[in-house]
Amino acid sequence: MADLVVVGSIALDSVQTPFGKVTEALGGAATYFSYAASFFAPVRMVGAVGADFPREHLELLGSRGVDLSAVETLPDQKTFRWTGEYGFDLNEARTLDVQLNAFAAFKPALGPAHRAARFLFLANIDPVLQLEVLGQMARPALVALDTMNFWIEGKREDLLRVLARVDVLMVNDAEARMLAREPNLIRAARSITAMGPKTVVIKRGEYGALLYYQGQFFFAPAYPLEAVFDPTGAGDTFAGGFMGYLAQQDSTDPAAMRRAMVRGAAMASFTVEDFSLDRLRRLDRAELDARLAAFAQMVRLED
Amino acid sequence: MADLVVVGSIALDSVQTPFGKVTEALGGAATYFSYAASFFAPVRMVGAVGADFPREHLELLGSRGVDLSAVETLPDQKTFRWTGEYGFDLNEARTLDVQLNAFAAFKPALGPAHRAARFLFLANIDPVLQLEVLGQMARPALVALDTMNFWIEGKREDLLRVLARVDVLMVNDAEARMLAREPNLIRAARSITAMGPKTVVIKRGEYGALLYYQGQFFFAPAYPLEAVFDPTGAGDTFAGGFMGYLAQQDSTDPAAMRRAMVRGAAMASFTVEDFSLDRLRRLDRAELDARLAAFAQMVRLED
Numbered sequence: 335m336a337d338l339v340v341v342g343s344i345a346l347d348s349v350q351t352p353f354g355k356v357t358e359a360l361g362g363a364a365t366y367f368s369y370a371a372s373f374f375a376p377v378r379m380v381g382a383v384g385a386d387f388p389r390e391h392l393e394l395l396g397s398r399g400v401d402l403s404a405v406e407t408l409p410d411q412k413t414f415r416w417t418g419e420y421g422f423d424l425n426e427a428r429t430l431d432v433q434l435n436a437f438a439a440f441k442p443a444l445g446p447a448h449r450a451a452r453f454l455f456l457a458n459i460d461p462v463l464q465l466e467v468l469g470q471m472a473r474p475a476l477v478a479l480d481t482m483n484f485w486i487e488g489k490r491e492d493l494l495r496v497l498a499r500v501d502v503l504m505v506n507d508a509e510a511r512m513l514a515r516e517p518n519l520i521r522a523a524r525s526i527t528a529m530g531p532k533t534v535v536i537k538r539g540e541y542g543a544l545l546y547y548q549g550q551f552f553f554a555p556a557y558p559l560e561a562v563f564d565p566t567g568a569g570d571t572f573a574g575g576f577m578g579y580l581a582q583q584d585s586t587d588p589a590a591m592r593r594a595m596v597r598g599a600a601m602a603s604f605t606v607e608d609f610s611l612d613r614l615r616r617l618d619r620a621e622l623d624a625r626l627a628a629f630a631q632m633v634r635l636e637d
Numbered sequence: 638m639a640d641l642v643v644v645g646s647i648a649l650d651s652v653q654t655p656f657g658k659v660t661e662a663l664g665g666a667a668t669y670f671s672y673a674a675s676f677f678a679p680v681r682m683v684g685a686v687g688a689d690f691p692r693e694h695l696e697l698l699g700s701r702g703v704d705l706s707a708v709e710t711l712p713d714q715k716t717f718r719w720t721g722e723y724g725f726d727l728n729e730a731r732t733l734d735v736q737l738n739a740f741a742a743f744k745p746a747l748g749p750a751h752r753a754a755r756f757l758f759l760a761n762i763d764p765v766l767q768l769e770v771l772g773q774m775a776r777p778a779l780v781a782l783d784t785m786n787f788w789i790e791g792k793r794e795d796l797l798r799v800l801a802r803v804d805v806l807m808v809n810d811a812e813a814r815m816l817a818r819e820p821n822l823i824r825a826a827r828s829i830t831a832m833g834p835k836t837v838v839i840k841r842g843e844y845g846a847l848l849y850y851q852g853q854f855f856f857a858p859a860y861p862l863e864a865v866f867d868p869t870g871a872g873d874t875f876a877g878g879f880m881g882y883l884a885q886q887d888s889t890d891p892a893a894m895r896r897a898m899v900r901g902a903a904m905a906s907f908t909v910e911d912f913s914l915d916r917l918r919r920l921d922r923a924e925l926d927a928r929l930a931a932f933a934q935m936v937r938l939e940d
Contacts, residue, residue: 518863520862520863561821630938633936
């Protein structure tokens with residue numbers, strides 16, 4: 335068992351889907367990631383909130399054993415806020431408003447325990463901040479990174495600088511195509527490995543996820559759900575399950591990554607069943623194990 | 638090893654994709670199906686062509702051992718023609734023109750060998766014709782059916798009549814949703830089982846295919862291709878690989894169906910690599926075996 339550091343947003347999300355809405359609910363990439371990863375390994379969060387951030391949210395993460403010592407509360411700032419909506423095609427969010435707030439001013443300073451962690455996840459945030467955190471790490475065994483169209487278009491040079499030092503890129507198909515400037519997804523994945531990450535994980539929402547490494551592919555299906563309420567956080571919980579499992583196994587080998595993909599897909603399948611972290615909060619280990627067994631069954635070829 | 642009957646179109650296709658075009662090339666659901674299935678089991682085609690149908694096309698199918706005794710050449714008719722095009726999103730064809738020609742006049746009359754076959758595929762064609770062929774069969778072990786939006790909307794009652802007597806429905810996601818009148822794919826699959834077919838296979842193009850039976854799912858990925866030239870016939874070769882394998886195994890059990898899904902996905906992955914049946918014509922058994930091994934590797938969880 336190794337430990338795991340994540341840097342990324344801790345947010346208050348206002349989300350509308352065809353099935354309901356929430357206002358200023360707990361969200362943020364680092365939040366979803368940490369909660370999911372906590373089922374597998376010890377997690378240390380790096381991030382910032384404003385003075386307005388409800389204490390109960392930090393207590394919830396603390397109750398999962400998440401180390402919050404590097405989560406700064408900036409007294410003169412407000413918490414990061416995201417407002418978005420989904421139509422009946424739940425595959426794509428429309429962002430209505432983003433307020434960086436605390437993250438605009440945030441300068442992370444990692445302590446010795448964080449610097450020594452063997453697994454690092456750079457959640458989707460300014461690549462300059464991702465590079466700042468990566469630069470403070472001693473010698474991680476595996477670094478994974480998520481990003482989005484905003485940074486791919488707006489801060490491509492910074493992003494390429496951090497990508498050169500990363501082992502795993504985790505993005506959705508549109509982001510992979512945009513980053514590689516190549517419409518064919520398979521060629522895009524291969525071209526991304528020349529930028530640094532030897533492994534590329536492509537998240538495709540209801541169609542599952544694809545792992546590419548050393549010319550080989552692995553597919554993890556999405557769990558077939560009869561009701562998807564809110565896809566917000568699915569990608570980050572996928573990353574949490576994936577990285578949490580690798581940290582738990584303290585392994586970076588291809589077989590562990592395949593099993594990690596299924597952990598990621600399982601965690602994501604719970605997240606989308608309710609708003610915010612509500613479904614994850616009701617999740618217990620037995621339910622998770624049952625869903626992992628169902629995943630294995632979904633791709634099992636032999637009797 | 639059991640044998641297999643297919644009824645469906647035998648066509649001359651004119652297709653344009655971003656990567657090229659063909660004019661009056663060999664096509665049709667029964668053609669693609671039979672060629673693919675011939676890698677696994679003996680196939681008997683039921684259909685009609687016009688006097689204008691090039692003899693070399695029938696010779697090609699004959700060279701694969703396909704029984705053409707129930708393919709009628711109607712002297713006063715032209716062959717079925719389909720004209721379509723694809724944009725860069727190769728997932729959906731735009732039909733520009735359809736001429737039923739020989740199929741408008743076709744009245745199938747099956748001989749004893751056909752009537753006795755244990756496996757029957759009712760390719761996408763008028764459900765009245767599907768029912769006519771099904772009605773002539775003695776006692777098939779397994780009947781599968783494909784259909785499309787045109788029949789779901791235009792001949793729903795006839796389609797429901799034939800569906801009630803079918804074991805496996807094979808359609809794409811949009812067709813499954815339309816037939817079930819239910820946007821959620823999982824609920825749609827379950828609702829279709831109440832119409833007759835106990836098994837539903839949902840084809841999702843580049844995202845693979847999904848098998849639903851008895852409340853359980855099986856997922857076959859699509860083969861990750863760096864170049865897709867023409868998706869025409871992918872669904873029919875999928876069906877050919879699927880049904881051909883079941884006939885070869887003379888089995889209708891769930892484990893055989895899972896393995897059949899992968900045979901279908903493998904056959905489809907070759908079809909789309911070139912226009913018409915051109916890639917299938919170059920395919921040999923060793924290449925097929927290598928791709929099947931790659932499929933198994935793509936979902937393998939254990940070392």
